[in-house]
Amino acid sequence: MKFGLNLNHHHMLTSRSVINSVSKLALRYFSSQFKLPELRNFKPATYETWNLEKIRKVHGKHLNPCLLTIYQNPPILVQGKMQYVWDEKGRQYLDLFGGIVTTSVGHCHDRLVKALTDQAGKLWHTSSLYVYDEIYRFTDKLLGKFPSQLNNVFFCNSGSEANEFAILLARLHTQSYEMISLRNCYHGCSPNTMALGGIGTWKYPIPGLPGFHHTTCPDPYQGRFGGSKCRDSLIQTTRDCDCPSGDNCQASDKYIQDLDQVLTTVVPKGRIAGFIVESILGVGGFVQFPSNYISKAYEKIKQQGGLFISDEVQTGFGRTGTHYWGFQAHGIVPDIVTMAKGIGNGFPLAAVVTSEEIASSMKKALFFNTFGGNPLACRIGSEVIDIIDDEKMQENSSIQGKKLLIGLGKLRDKYPDVIGDVRGKGLMIGIELVKDKETKKPIDPKGFASILEQFKDNGLLIGKGGPSGSVIRITPPMCLSAADVDVTLQIADHIFSTYRHVD
Incomplete structure (x- = not known):
């Protein structure tokens, strides 16, 4: 399937010139229709920058070839203030990705x-x-x-460095070597964390380091088990669920059975170093697990003599709204906690917290x-x-996150042919886009790219994630306002109303 925009004669965007013309058309039309809130007593400065052609030339010849820009026509960002950034032309954007879940309290x-x-x-x-x-x-x-x-x-x-250190710490303390993580997880790009990760696009075709094993990602939407009664979110999946209401989640037990198999068949009995998990998957697509999965996994790992490591690089510092740390929502106290990103609001800073005995x-x-x-x-x-x-930013994450989640849930019901799932807590929200609502097959990459471009042309910067790159990730600075939520929902409504899958 190809992709299309509801722009009559533009069924396929096949050249840079066409892409540029459509983007310019969208910019002129949409900028007059949707106006972002303005900061009081702040006027962005004017800056001179290299033009995009010169930037692309240096980028293409001399910069890390893996360093890709998220947009076909990227803005040149020159200034930021709180939840907003501005490009070289003075155009304002609402930063809904926060520098990849990093700008916690606001730009500058x-x-x-x-x-x-x-x-x-x-x-x-x-x-x-x-x-x-x-x-x-x-x-x-x-x-x-x-x-x-x-x-x-x-x-x-950095987060990679923190998780690399946590692996070393777990191995030293337990005098065991084997580490377990989830399929679909991401914990960094260093040698050990790359082996720890469970997403193929982050793995090079060379032999991986030994001692790393993966168990099934407990995903109530795309996984083998789970449905509309399973996860801790205001918005549940529309998938039918056999679980009774409350804490007795059958899907959770079935995913724990897979972890049991890993513990009894793959690793030496009673000799594991640790299990590492995010309370909500980050790069893996903001997946929220079935109720009590984390607490049950914690018990299994402790029974085997391993350490439980909570990766709070993306979920920490109040972002999920209900708690300061993501692990607190699961009723456990990990042995090791890693953190980065929001800890420094963009400054290179990370930390590993543990007990005196383990340290x-x-x-x-x-x-x-x-x-x-x-x-x-x-x-x-x-x-x-x-x-x-x-500034009560954790509380604000809860308030604005609830409003945004409820609004996006209504859009999922309104546009089920493109929005498969909406999930999250606080200001950590995922929108999974699909090509087919029945099979839940991910949206075509070109279609996803066109939607990203439209969000940008309308003044919203969003992220992407998930194993297939089909999940919109929304993680703005925690100073997001109610007016920002309103305009985000208006723009999202318009974009999804104009999107069409094309055979």
């Missing part, structure tokens, strides 16, 4: 700009071999967000991170936590 938040400026003029970097105040203040503030038994922190620079396993050798926990990063991380608390 005034308090962060001040903290960064003050600290940069005071003490930018010195080795953690020396004593400086910022790392201790941040440690105390961060650990104050955790249960008391999670009382040791290791600072690093002591690192004493078997020396371990050092040159930039982890440097004064500049710690000052920013500390300020991010204060902003989330002072």
